[in-house]
Amino acid sequence: MTDFGAPGQTTAPHELPALRRALLEWFDASGRELPWRAGPEGGRDPYRVWVAEILLQQTQVARGLGYYERFLDAFPDVHALAAAPEAEVLKAWEGCGYYARARNLRRAAQIVAAQGFPGSSEGWLALPGVGPYTAAAISSLAHGEAKAVNDGNVRRVLSRLSAQPAPTERWVQARADALLDPARPGAWNEALMDLGATVCTPRAPRCGLCPLAAFCAARASGDPAAYPAPKVRAAVQERRAVALLIGDAQEAVLERRTGRLLGGLMGLPAEEVGAGESPRQALERLCARLHVQAGPLLGQVVHTMTHRRIVLEVVRGHALPAARLSAQPVAKAALSRLDQKALALVAQRQDSLFVL
DNA sequence: AAGACGGGGCA
């Protein structure tokens, strides 16, 4: 059932054909040309669509483009991806964030390499890293299945169309399902997302260019940017940590991170400063674990992520005889921006030593 | 139903 409830205006059923026509005509004339859009409408290459959809999760298209090129170059088909070591896949993903996407994509590729590509959205949904959005996107684009996507663009466009300030997931999905053009589901989904990305933007929507302006309740309200209302977000929490640089900016001792945060990436050996603990105590713990002698403080790095702010003290370390450590080429390892900043600290310091 | 999970772009 569809919930056309208050407070939003609704799209009257008799307007639906005109609305669909307006958006699809706009899309056919003004839709974006993107590398993963090669091939027939509703019959795209599933691997290319899949990689693009994973890459674009919480990632803007402009940023995804470069990674897409790089990733497909490294792993041209699902078999190449399935056969690749995780470290290589993460290296191709380096800097893109949300690294679980890369780990899940590789794991799913191994399933697909063994069993073949799924043929329906339910099949896609069963793969790791594929949720409701991605399953609907791939099945509509590659198989022509009539599944409506629900992403940030769709949420914003539909919120505005109905002047619904606080749309729930259920509401958005129901509206998206009702509007979906069953004759061209893939094009419809792309059209809605293109509209959200290029015209119905979060701030300063360009209503003068919008093919749906005549249908839009938020536009009629005079303040379209007010829809949807901003989400409340958790405050960023600050964490402190200490790291050891053993080696230099080119060759250093690196550890593989295993937690949820930056899991699978390499980085300088580090310990978090616990609650009620001093950085010195964390450093002693770190040195004891690695059998390393601490040298001078090299500097401090501050790195802000969406959900946390990390203050990292970087200390030079010297391996003691008991240590079993080996430096490795930094350029070969997949590093987070945090560790890249920490290493940049030393590179700069070497420069300044020349000046001295 | 909430949190956790990266990083960059833009006003």
Next chain:
DNA sequence: TGCCCAGTCTT
């Protein structure tokens, strides 16, 4: 500085 981005998984 704050908000957002072709979301998903875990608790």
